Amino acid sequence: MHEIATVGGKTKKRTFLGLLLSALILIIIIIVYFLVIAGNPDAVFSRNVAMVLITLAFFSTGLILCGLCCIIFAIVKKRTFPGLAWFVGRTLYLYPFVLQIGRFLSIAQDKIQRSFIEVNNQLLCLNPLKTEAEKILVLLPHCLQFDGCPVRITKIVTNCKRCGKCQIARLLEITESRGVHMVVVTGGTIARRAVERYKPKIIVAVACERDLSSGVLDTFPLPVFGILNERPNGPCFNTRVDLQKVEKALDFFLNREVVSKEVRC
Numbered sequence: 001m002h003e004i005a006t007v008g009g010k011t012k013k014r015t016f017l018g019l020l021l022s023a024l025i026l027i028i029i030i031i032v033y034f035l036v037i038a039g040n041p042d043a044v045f046s047r048n049v050a051m052v053l054i055t056l057a058f059f060s061t062g063l064i065l066c067g068l069c070c071i072i073f074a075i076v077k078k079r080t081f082p083g084l085a086w087f088v089g090r091t092l093y094l095y096p097f098v099l100q101i102g103r104f105l106s107i108a109q110d111k112i113q114r115s116f117i118e119v120n121n122q123l124l125c126l127n128p129l130k131t132e133a134e135k136i137l138v139l140l141p142h143c144l145q146f147d148g149c150p151v152r153i154t155k156i157v158t159n160c161k162r163c164g165k166c167q168i169a170r171l172l173e174i175t176e177s178r179g180v181h182m183v184v185v186t187g188g189t190i191a192r193r194a195v196e197r198y199k200p201k202i203i204v205a206v207a208c209e210r211d212l213s214s215g216v217l218d219t220f221p222l223p224v225f226g227i228l229n230e231r232p233n234g235p236c237f238n239t240r241v242d243l244q245k246v247e248k249a250l251d252f253f254l255n256r257e258v259v260s261k262e263v264r265c
Ligand code: SF4
Pocket: 145, 146, 149, 150, 151, 153, 160, 161, 162, 163, 164, 165, 166, 167, 168, 169
């Protein structure tokens, strides 16, 4: 299996996985609490209500536990298997809960989001899904465009005059040479419209931690490979992206051996 670049060198998958496990443990504690209530004859809840809640909680905990085990197994063993995406989908229901636990533990939200994107990318790397160029969509944030550029590229990206003041020109070269679609979006609504229009099988998205993680969740089960943008001028202003990461991701999904065999996931 060929491998592609990670979100960032120091991004740890265990941040997200550890918080996921914490969320699960919290659910189990809640179940035990209700079990104790159900066994108490003077309980505020009726025994029946408690039993229904316990059954529901047991069922969802079981699914999430399976999902978590599947993710860890796939990442450790570096292999995928049928049904993995389904279990991962069930596990993702806990994502808002994971963020809250992280907040409670004073873990920076962007660190959790980076870790989540890393886990997501790793799972995508394991999936042997390769596709034709016209089924790949590159979604870029508007803040990559030079702030002083008078050209409107959000409707038609080829309006770019390729002056080289920002990376849009190079990104056009990269995507055009591979025949994949490229769209510059100003927000989630336009991104969703682009997805409806091009009906991609894979999205390679560039954005900040928050937009990437919400994009992955919004479009699931459609695979989104996330690449974090660089913000040398602060957030949402003249941002940049590691072009090599974009090229390597595209070559990986296009099954172009030349570039992808020399990189690691
Ligand atoms: S490369 Fe394109 S988008 Fe960037 S500043 Fe020049 S014309 Fe504008």
